[in-house]
Amino acid sequence: MRVNLTVNGRPQQADDVWEGESLLYVLRERLGLPGSKNACEQGECGSCTVRLDGVPVCSCLVAAGQAEGREVVTVEGLADLAGRRAEGGELAPVQQAFIDAGAVQCGFCTPGLLVAADEMLERNPNPSDEDIREALSGNLCRCTGYEKIMDAVRLAAARQQEAV
Amino acid sequence: MTPMPADKAPTTISQGSQTKGGIGESTLRPDGTLKVTGEFAYSSDMWHEDMLWGQILRSTVAHAEIVSIDTGEALATPGVHAVMTYDDLPTAVRHYGLEIRDTPVLAHGKVRHHGEPVAIVAADHPETARRAAAKIRVEYRELPVITDEASATAPGAVLVHENREDHHARHVPHPNIVHRQPIVRGDAAAAARRADVIVTGDYTFGMQDQAFLGPESGLAVPEEDGGVHLYIATQWLHSDLRQIAPVLGLPEHKVRMTLSGVGGAFGGREDLSMQIHACLLALRTGRPVKIVYNRFESFFGHVHRHPATLHYEHGATRDGRVTHVKCRIVLDGGAYASASPAVVGNASSLSVGPYAIDDVDIEALALYTNNPPCGAMRGFGAVQACFAYEAQMDKLAKELGMDPVEFRQLNAMEQGTLMPTGQRVDSPAPVAELLRRVKAMPMPPERQWESSEGADVRQLPGGLSNTTHGEDVVRGVGYAVGIKNVGFSEGFDDYSTARVRMEVVGGEPVATVHTAMAEVGQGGVTVHAQIARTELGVAQVTIRPADTQVGSAGSTSASRQTYVTGGAVRNACELVRERVLETGRRRFGAYHPAWATAELRLEGGKVVTDGGEVLADLVDVLEGEAVEVEQEWRHRPTEPFDRRTGQGNGHVQYSFAAHRAVVEVDTALGLVKVVELACAQDVGKALNPLSVIGQIQGGTVQGLGMAVMEEIVVDPATAKVRNPSFTDYLIPTILDTPTIPVDVLELADDHAPYGLRGVGEAPTLSSTPAVLAAIRDATGLELNRTPVRPEHLTGTV
Amino acid sequence: MDFLRPASWQEALAAKAEHPAAVPIAGGTDVMVEINFDHRRPEHLLDLNRIADLYEWEVGEESVRLGASVPYTQIMENLRAELPGLALASRTVASPQIRNRGGVGGNLGTASPAGDAHPALLAAGAEVEVESVRGSRRIPIDAFFTGVKRNALAADELIKWVHIAKADGPQQFSKVGTRNAMVIAVCAFGLALHPATRTVRTGIGSAAPTPVRAKAAEEFLNAALEEGGFWDNGRIVPPSVAAQFAQLCSGACNPIDDVRGTAGYRRHAVGVVARRTLAWTWESYRGARRVTEGAA
The missing domain is CATH 3.10.20.30 (Beta-grasp domain)
Structure with missing residues (x-):
C-alpha cells in the first residue's frame, strides 16, 4: 500500500x-x-x-x-522544531545539553530520550527531578545509569529559563 | 650561531600555549553531535542499493538430534534468494569460537541449546524472509537436557560435546566441564583451626543479560575481488575476522571489516552473532545482505553472564582477622565454551576479594550444559564472586559483633599484598580508603517521599504503581567493595596497534589517529583525541573510523581499551614526536642550540623547550611533509596460572571500587527502592573525568539491576528461555535509579600509561552486593541469591 | 494482509461484519507487538484511528461515557475527579508513550488478566457498549471477561463506549510489579467506596484467569461497615475487619506461577494492597465527612 x-x-x-x-x-x-x-x-x-x-x-x-x-x-527534526519555538541554533537546547552534560554514551537511546525530553520541557519548563523521571520512565538507557541524563535535562531546563 | 630568517626566529613565551583538550580534561565526545541529531550510523542503520534481508531459523528445543531439514518450500517462496543449512557451508571449517572452536556456524546433526541457528534465509523484504524461514521444516529427536552440575556429571550423563580435543579437555575431571582452576596457597585447613569464628554460605547468582540497546546487526557487501565487506557492531574487529575468514574460505585480506555504530556491548559482542551468516548469504546471492535481530532474537543471539552457585567458608579470629577462605564456584557455561575458560580464571583468582588472606583453598569451574551459552559480561567472573564474598564478610562481621566497614578495612589488601595466586599487588590498592570515603559521604535525608501533598509515590518502593504511601517502608544501608583485573590475563598476548599521522592541513598541524578500537559508547574516541593533543600539541585531531586496514586493537573489554589502545596511541604519538623533532633538528637545529641541548615538547602547535621557549611552529617544521607511524604496543606480560595450584602472575593490573547502598524496602510487598548508591573508585588517572564518572554510574546501575530485577529465567525441565523480551527481562528505568554520587580517587599506577587504571568494570562488582547488604539490613533476612525477588522478601517462593 | 481504514464508525462496523476475523487496531500497543514478533498474521487489520467518536468522552449525571480510544494520558489528566480509580490505574500503564496511544477499548478488547484498567472498571462499576451492524448492546463489566484473553464480544462487534459510574466516594488502585515504572502487573487491585449505596466494590487483576471481583470480601466488608455504623460514625475500620477483608481478597485469587511471580506471592500481595487501599480510601472518606460536617 x-x-x-x-x-x-x-x-x-x-x-x-x-x-x-x-x-x-x-x-x-x-x-x-x-x-x-x-x-x-x-x-x-x-x-x-x-x-x-x-x-x-x-x-x-x-x-x-x-x-x-x-x-x-x-x-x-528536533532542531527545526526548536527553531520554530524560537529556540534557534544548530541544535535544539536539549540536544546541546545532552552533549554538554555527558548524557550520550553509545547513543542508541539518545534519539528517543531527546524527543521525549524535548516534549516534556515544552509542557513543563520547570520540572522537578521526579517529574523528569516520570516523563522519561518509558525510555531505557543501558550505558549511563541515567545520572547524566538527569543533568542534561536540568541543564536544558535551566538554559531555557535563562533564555526567557 | 647562524642567522635565522626573521619569521622563524625563536620567541619567548607564552602564556596559554598549552594545548587545550588534552588528557585530564572533560572534553566532549567527537561523535556527540551526530548522536544527538540521529545521523550517527549504527550497524542496524546500514543500507545498500539492492540489499537483501537475512533471517535466521533457530532451534525451538534445547537439546535434540536433527533428523531432517526440508528447505524446499522456503526456497520456492517468491522473493527468496537463498536458503542455507550446514550442508551448504563452503569449506571444511564450520565452527568458530573465541578460544575453543566448538560453535557450529549452523547446527550440524544436533542442537545444544534453545535458539541455536539452524538455517539462514535471504529475501527481498524482512517479512518475506520470516515467512520463508517459518516454512523450513526441521524434525528433531529430543535428548535429555543437561542443566546443572548434578545432571552434567551424573554417571552416564549425555555429553554436550563428544570427542573434545581442546587444550582444556585432558585436564578436566569430566567432559561436561569446560575448564577447572584450583588455587591453593598457604594451608587453609590449618588456618581454620586457628579461627574463633567460622561462617559458611551457599549462594546463587542468576543469569544476567547485557541488554545493550542496539540489537545485533550488520551489512555484508560482496566485493568484486570475490571478497566481502562487512559493516558490523562488534567489540573486536580482528577477533571476528580471524573467526569469519576461514569459514568463508577467504584469506583475511579479502574480508574487509568496518566498525559501524555500536549500540552498547558490555561483553555481549565479544562472540560472533550474525557476522558469518550475513557474509555467507552475501557471497551466495551476490547481493548485499543486512541482518538485524529483533529483541526476542537478541536474547538468543549473544552469550549471557554465567549464572553461578558458590559455596564459601570464611574464618576469623576474635580480633577480626580473616584466617582463611575455602570456596567452590560452579559457573554454568551453557552449550558452547565462549569465554568460559577465562571467566573461570577470573572467578578463581579474584574469589576472595580485595583482602589480605594468606590461607586459601579455591576451586572454580565452568560446565557445559544445554542452557544458553554464557560468556563475557562486564565484570567477567569477578562479579559472581564479589556477591558471595561480600555477603560472607558481612556475615563474619555480624558474627564478631564488628562494624562491617571497619571489619573490611582491617582485612583490606594494600600495595604489596599477595593475591591467592601469589602475585604481589605492585601498585596502589586503596581498599580501606575507598571504604572510608564512601562511608564518609553524607547520607540522603530520610522520608524524602513525604510532601505537603502527601506521599510522592515516585520516590517510594513500587513507584508509579502506587503500592505504598509509606506503610511498611524500612530503610537499610549496606556496603561492599570489589577487585577486578584490568586487561587480558593468564599469558595472553594482549596488544594494541595505533597508527598516528601528523601533517599540515589548511595551514594547521593536524593529527590523525587510526586504530581498530571498537567504540561501543565508552568514549575511547574522546580519549584518543585527548592523548594526541597532549602528546603532539595540536588542537585538531581526526579519529579515523575503526576498520581492519590497521592492526588489531584488541577487545573493547576487560576495562582495557584506555590502558592498551590508549597506551598504543600514546606510544605512536611519541614516535611521531621524535620524528617531528628529528625533522626540526635537521631543518632548524643550526639556528638555536636548544634544538640539541634541551628537552623538547610539542605544545600549542609549536616546538617548545622545557623552559617554555618556542623554537618553531609545527607548520614550519613539517613543511608539507606527513609523519606517520603504525606501531603495536604491549603492556607487561602475564603468565598462566598453574593448573594445580593456581599460582602465577596472571593479571596486569587490579582496579577497586566501593559502594554504599541506601535502600527503602516495602517489607510487606517485598518491593525495593534504591534511594542512593554512592561509589568511590580509584582510577589512577582520570583521562576524561566526565567519561569516568559516566562509566562508574552506568556500571553501578547494571549492578543495581542484577540486585533487584534482572534475570534470564531458564526452565529447568526443558532448558528453554522463558523471558526473552523487554517485557519480562526487566532492566532499571530512570525511576528505579537513584542518585549516584561518585568520589574519584587518582593514585597513579606507575606501570600504566599516565598512571591510569581501567575503569569500566569495577563499579559493576560492588554495586550488587551493596544493594543486597542494604536489603538485608532493612529486612534482617539472609538472602543468599541475586536477583532478590519480592517472593524472597515475603516468604512466598 | 489487508489494512482497512474506515473513515467512520458505520464503515468500521460494515468492515467488521464483512471480515469478522479482522483485528481492530487503535493504539496498536498490543497488536503491533504481536505483528513485530511474528506472533500474529491477521488477514485484515481494522484501523480505528480515524474514527473521531472513539476519542471523545462525555461526563453525564451518573456516569462517564468514555470513548474506546481515549488515551490513558487524557484519562489521567482530565477525569481524575470523575474516575479516580481509572485515572490512578492509567498512570501505571506502561510508559508515557504508551499512555499517549493506548485506551480502555484496547485493554478490554485484549482482555488480558493483566490489563491495568480492568480492576478499576470492576470496582467503579461499568458497562461496555459494543456495536455491530446488527445493533448495539451494553455488557456489564462483571459479565465481560469470559476466559483468559477472551471477552463477551461477538465476532462482528466493536467496542464503542465504556460507561463508567462517576465516583460517589474515594477510589484507589495499586499495581504490584518488580520495577518502579513500565511494568506488567504481577497483580493489581482496585477498590471503590460507594457511600451513596453504602457498598464497596473491588477488582483484582493478574491473579486469576480473568479480572475478578472479590465478592465475598465485598459482602463481608459491606456487612461489617453497616453493622458498625461506620458509614455514619466515620470511625476507623478496626484492624480485625481490615485483616479479614484482606484475607478474603486473597482468597478471591486463583493465580498461577509464572515468570513474573509465584501464585503464593500474588495471593499475599493482593491481601497487602487490599488492606492498604481500604485504609487510604476510608481515611479519605472520613476526611471528606469531617469537611462536610465542619461546613454544616
Whole structure:
C-alpha cells in the first residue's frame, strides 16, 4: 500500500508498504530517516519515540497505515522544531545539553530520550527531578545509569529559563 | 650561531600555549553531535542499493538430534534468494569460537541449546524472509537436557560435546566441564583451626543479560575481488575476522571489516552473532545482505553472564582477622565454551576479594550444559564472586559483633599484598580508603517521599504503581567493595596497534589517529583525541573510523581499551614526536642550540623547550611533509596460572571500587527502592573525568539491576528461555535509579600509561552486593541469591 | 494482509461484519507487538484511528461515557475527579508513550488478566457498549471477561463506549510489579467506596484467569461497615475487619506461577494492597465527612 505523511515538516510518500509494517520501519528503511531507533519493537524501551501529531509515541507500535495524513517529528527534526519555538541554533537546547552534560554514551537511546525530553520541557519548563523521571520512565538507557541524563535535562531546563 | 630568517626566529613565551583538550580534561565526545541529531550510523542503520534481508531459523528445543531439514518450500517462496543449512557451508571449517572452536556456524546433526541457528534465509523484504524461514521444516529427536552440575556429571550423563580435543579437555575431571582452576596457597585447613569464628554460605547468582540497546546487526557487501565487506557492531574487529575468514574460505585480506555504530556491548559482542551468516548469504546471492535481530532474537543471539552457585567458608579470629577462605564456584557455561575458560580464571583468582588472606583453598569451574551459552559480561567472573564474598564478610562481621566497614578495612589488601595466586599487588590498592570515603559521604535525608501533598509515590518502593504511601517502608544501608583485573590475563598476548599521522592541513598541524578500537559508547574516541593533543600539541585531531586496514586493537573489554589502545596511541604519538623533532633538528637545529641541548615538547602547535621557549611552529617544521607511524604496543606480560595450584602472575593490573547502598524496602510487598548508591573508585588517572564518572554510574546501575530485577529465567525441565523480551527481562528505568554520587580517587599506577587504571568494570562488582547488604539490613533476612525477588522478601517462593 | 481504514464508525462496523476475523487496531500497543514478533498474521487489520467518536468522552449525571480510544494520558489528566480509580490505574500503564496511544477499548478488547484498567472498571462499576451492524448492546463489566484473553464480544462487534459510574466516594488502585515504572502487573487491585449505596466494590487483576471481583470480601466488608455504623460514625475500620477483608481478597485469587511471580506471592500481595487501599480510601472518606460536617 501507499502511505502519505508529513515528516519533520515535509510531505513524504512511501510505496509498496507491507500492511504489517510499523511507522518506525517506514521512517528508517523507506524514508531514509534512521535516527529513530529499533531497540525492542515492543514499546518497552522508547528508543523509537517520535511525535505523532505532537504527541510522543513509540513509532514501532504505530502501524504504517495509521500514520496516513499525519504529522511526524523525529529526532532529525528536533532542531527545526526548536527553531520554530524560537529556540534557534544548530541544535535544539536539549540536544546541546545532552552533549554538554555527558548524557550520550553509545547513543542508541539518545534519539528517543531527546524527543521525549524535548516534549516534556515544552509542557513543563520547570520540572522537578521526579517529574523528569516520570516523563522519561518509558525510555531505557543501558550505558549511563541515567545520572547524566538527569543533568542534561536540568541543564536544558535551566538554559531555557535563562533564555526567557 | 647562524642567522635565522626573521619569521622563524625563536620567541619567548607564552602564556596559554598549552594545548587545550588534552588528557585530564572533560572534553566532549567527537561523535556527540551526530548522536544527538540521529545521523550517527549504527550497524542496524546500514543500507545498500539492492540489499537483501537475512533471517535466521533457530532451534525451538534445547537439546535434540536433527533428523531432517526440508528447505524446499522456503526456497520456492517468491522473493527468496537463498536458503542455507550446514550442508551448504563452503569449506571444511564450520565452527568458530573465541578460544575453543566448538560453535557450529549452523547446527550440524544436533542442537545444544534453545535458539541455536539452524538455517539462514535471504529475501527481498524482512517479512518475506520470516515467512520463508517459518516454512523450513526441521524434525528433531529430543535428548535429555543437561542443566546443572548434578545432571552434567551424573554417571552416564549425555555429553554436550563428544570427542573434545581442546587444550582444556585432558585436564578436566569430566567432559561436561569446560575448564577447572584450583588455587591453593598457604594451608587453609590449618588456618581454620586457628579461627574463633567460622561462617559458611551457599549462594546463587542468576543469569544476567547485557541488554545493550542496539540489537545485533550488520551489512555484508560482496566485493568484486570475490571478497566481502562487512559493516558490523562488534567489540573486536580482528577477533571476528580471524573467526569469519576461514569459514568463508577467504584469506583475511579479502574480508574487509568496518566498525559501524555500536549500540552498547558490555561483553555481549565479544562472540560472533550474525557476522558469518550475513557474509555467507552475501557471497551466495551476490547481493548485499543486512541482518538485524529483533529483541526476542537478541536474547538468543549473544552469550549471557554465567549464572553461578558458590559455596564459601570464611574464618576469623576474635580480633577480626580473616584466617582463611575455602570456596567452590560452579559457573554454568551453557552449550558452547565462549569465554568460559577465562571467566573461570577470573572467578578463581579474584574469589576472595580485595583482602589480605594468606590461607586459601579455591576451586572454580565452568560446565557445559544445554542452557544458553554464557560468556563475557562486564565484570567477567569477578562479579559472581564479589556477591558471595561480600555477603560472607558481612556475615563474619555480624558474627564478631564488628562494624562491617571497619571489619573490611582491617582485612583490606594494600600495595604489596599477595593475591591467592601469589602475585604481589605492585601498585596502589586503596581498599580501606575507598571504604572510608564512601562511608564518609553524607547520607540522603530520610522520608524524602513525604510532601505537603502527601506521599510522592515516585520516590517510594513500587513507584508509579502506587503500592505504598509509606506503610511498611524500612530503610537499610549496606556496603561492599570489589577487585577486578584490568586487561587480558593468564599469558595472553594482549596488544594494541595505533597508527598516528601528523601533517599540515589548511595551514594547521593536524593529527590523525587510526586504530581498530571498537567504540561501543565508552568514549575511547574522546580519549584518543585527548592523548594526541597532549602528546603532539595540536588542537585538531581526526579519529579515523575503526576498520581492519590497521592492526588489531584488541577487545573493547576487560576495562582495557584506555590502558592498551590508549597506551598504543600514546606510544605512536611519541614516535611521531621524535620524528617531528628529528625533522626540526635537521631543518632548524643550526639556528638555536636548544634544538640539541634541551628537552623538547610539542605544545600549542609549536616546538617548545622545557623552559617554555618556542623554537618553531609545527607548520614550519613539517613543511608539507606527513609523519606517520603504525606501531603495536604491549603492556607487561602475564603468565598462566598453574593448573594445580593456581599460582602465577596472571593479571596486569587490579582496579577497586566501593559502594554504599541506601535502600527503602516495602517489607510487606517485598518491593525495593534504591534511594542512593554512592561509589568511590580509584582510577589512577582520570583521562576524561566526565567519561569516568559516566562509566562508574552506568556500571553501578547494571549492578543495581542484577540486585533487584534482572534475570534470564531458564526452565529447568526443558532448558528453554522463558523471558526473552523487554517485557519480562526487566532492566532499571530512570525511576528505579537513584542518585549516584561518585568520589574519584587518582593514585597513579606507575606501570600504566599516565598512571591510569581501567575503569569500566569495577563499579559493576560492588554495586550488587551493596544493594543486597542494604536489603538485608532493612529486612534482617539472609538472602543468599541475586536477583532478590519480592517472593524472597515475603516468604512466598 | 489487508489494512482497512474506515473513515467512520458505520464503515468500521460494515468492515467488521464483512471480515469478522479482522483485528481492530487503535493504539496498536498490543497488536503491533504481536505483528513485530511474528506472533500474529491477521488477514485484515481494522484501523480505528480515524474514527473521531472513539476519542471523545462525555461526563453525564451518573456516569462517564468514555470513548474506546481515549488515551490513558487524557484519562489521567482530565477525569481524575470523575474516575479516580481509572485515572490512578492509567498512570501505571506502561510508559508515557504508551499512555499517549493506548485506551480502555484496547485493554478490554485484549482482555488480558493483566490489563491495568480492568480492576478499576470492576470496582467503579461499568458497562461496555459494543456495536455491530446488527445493533448495539451494553455488557456489564462483571459479565465481560469470559476466559483468559477472551471477552463477551461477538465476532462482528466493536467496542464503542465504556460507561463508567462517576465516583460517589474515594477510589484507589495499586499495581504490584518488580520495577518502579513500565511494568506488567504481577497483580493489581482496585477498590471503590460507594457511600451513596453504602457498598464497596473491588477488582483484582493478574491473579486469576480473568479480572475478578472479590465478592465475598465485598459482602463481608459491606456487612461489617453497616453493622458498625461506620458509614455514619466515620470511625476507623478496626484492624480485625481490615485483616479479614484482606484475607478474603486473597482468597478471591486463583493465580498461577509464572515468570513474573509465584501464585503464593500474588495471593499475599493482593491481601497487602487490599488492606492498604481500604485504609487510604476510608481515611479519605472520613476526611471528606469531617469537611462536610465542619461546613454544616
